Amino acid sequence: MAWKRDGEPPQAGRPAPRRVDAAYLRRAALYYLERYSVPEAQLRRVLQRKIDRSCRHHDLDPREFSAAVDEIVGACVASGLVDDRRFAEARAQSLRRKGRSARAVAAGLAAKGVGRELVAETVVVDEDVELAAAQVAARRKRLGPWSRGDRAAQRQNHIATLARAGFSLTIARTVIDGAGEGA
Structure with missing residues (x-):
């Protein structure tokens, strides 16, 4: 088995990642938001993973795309597609209906990237x-x-x-x- 650079194992049957640009990242963000409701931090992580994977493969610098990620996430927040408060409230209600404790709900929201203040407001014991x-x-x-x-x-x-x-x-x-x- 031949290993790629940086100690990364080869991915069998997986195509090479696309070369990222701002338009690709915008489409990827919108497609992701069609399927999932996420907080701002989670959308940033998703886009950053795409950037990192593509940059590793195409020998690019991931820092070149930080301004594009900030712009795309900012546009999604401004348009209302990403709303941390709405996400936190809906997720907390869902987890409570499933029988999760207030501590578990708070931990789950924090893991998704919701801020401490918003978690404290949302999860009332x-x-x-x-x-x-x-x-x-x-x-x-x-x-x-x-x-x-x-x-x-x-x-x-x-x-x-x-x-x-x-x-x-x-x-x-x-x-x-x-x-x-x-x-």
Whole structure:
């Protein structure tokens, strides 16, 4: 197996990357935004990956395209295609419906590149919402009242599972020891 320069393994069956320019990056950004709702930082990462891959292959300097990326991302933000607040609110609601804790939601938003201030505004810790999310998580993972085995023997493991998911010990105990509301 012949390796490319920079220790990069060859990519079997994958065509060579296109030579990037501002028009290509603009089209790539719009195509990506047609499929995904992303924050500004995520769009920058996607475009930068395309630039890095193309520049490695064509022996170009990736810094030449930083102004084009700034312009494209700025235009997407100005036109409303990229809105960090809208993304953060929608993503937080989606993750809460799936049974994620406030901590997990905050970590997920931060990983996507949402700023700390916006994460703090979006993810508000409310005991009722947290309890409902913990119940959803327990139901999905078949913990506590939703488990099929011996609940007493598995109690500590189930509480630990919810605690690792980011729920407080009080909420984890409430859900695991509950009668299975809505079961």
